[in-house]
Amino acid sequence: MAKTLKDCKVLVTPTSYGLNDPALRTQLEAEVGEVVYNTGRKPLSSTQLAEMIPGVDGYIAGLDAIDRDALAAADCLRVIARYGVGVDAVDLEAAEEKGIVVTNTPGANSSSVAELTVGLMISLLRNIPTAAQATNSGEWPRMRGLSLEGKVVGLVGYGAIGKHVAQRLRGFGCHVVAFDPVAFEEHAAALGVELLPLVEVIRTADLISLHCPVTEQTRTMVDASFLEKMKPGSYLINTARGELVDEEALITALQSGNLRGAALDVFSKQPPEAHNPLLGLPQVLATPHMGAHTDGATNAMGWGALNDCLAVLQGEEPQHRVV
DSSP states (O other): OOOOOOOEEEOOOOOTTTTTTHHHHHHHHSSSEEEEEEOSOOHHHHHHHHHHOOOOOOEOOOSOOOOOHHHHHHSSSEEESSSSSSSTTBBBHHHHTTTTEEEEETTTTHHHHHHHHHHHHHHHHHTTHHHHHHHHTTTTOOOOOOOSSSSSEEEOSSSHHHHHHHHHGGGGTTEEEEEOSSOHHHHHHHTTTTEEOHHHHHOOOOOOOOOOOEEEETTOOSHHHHHHHHHHTTEEEOOOOGGOOOHHHHHHHHHHHTTEEEEEEEEEESSOOOOOOGGOOTTTOOOSSOTOHHHHHHHHHHHHHHHEEEEEEEOOOOOOOOO
């Protein structure tokens, strides 16, 4: 006999789930038989997930290590509803082999990540963190900055987040150029965005902002060759995934002065080691993967993941199936 929702157990691992909208938790708890939350402050490791996943029917997943070893312990799991868009930490092949549906929440955090991206651009150009720290220390430095107006901003990736960034940059009088393997001519034309080959975006932009997923083609795409092609004195902003950047090559480019600065909301290892050289460079502005951490983004991700999780558990087709 098929399970009803009231027979189902759901695991929820994102620690921000329901933080801004308690109805997310109350509704989930009212719909299913049992809900188990991640009480730690970090994503689950593969070993930790393997210990928690037995007996779980639905899984609202954060940035946990959802690999083949962890999924081997899933004895009745039917759905992994990612609380976010990225699925690079999910072994999709292993999930598909076990008949586990994987969903995500595309677009839920696009506005929030775009807002942080533009904020980081302005912070880099105007040296806001350094100026604030000096002023708070009792100094009154004379600091010069650069205007965002009139700059060429290159977007590597013109999906949901890239489009939101382009929309926000319209008001700053920037010239936006973009590269994406999928052409979005109509949308780009409406915003005055010029679609160019990747090498042209790299060579012409004063600021390059990354907005693409991690794939075999994009992993460490920002390598020594990429950085050498960037305009001297330009900036790199990464609010996408740390794995897109060869960090050793980035350190070299910053130390040589070819790059004037970088803003990084993500790192190849998170959190980065305390001795990571990037954290010691004054021209690097680092933030703790906070792009999606706003009330609007977490609420949208929460409801999207909840609705798709419940849909699958009820035998319905989810809105955003990945596999």
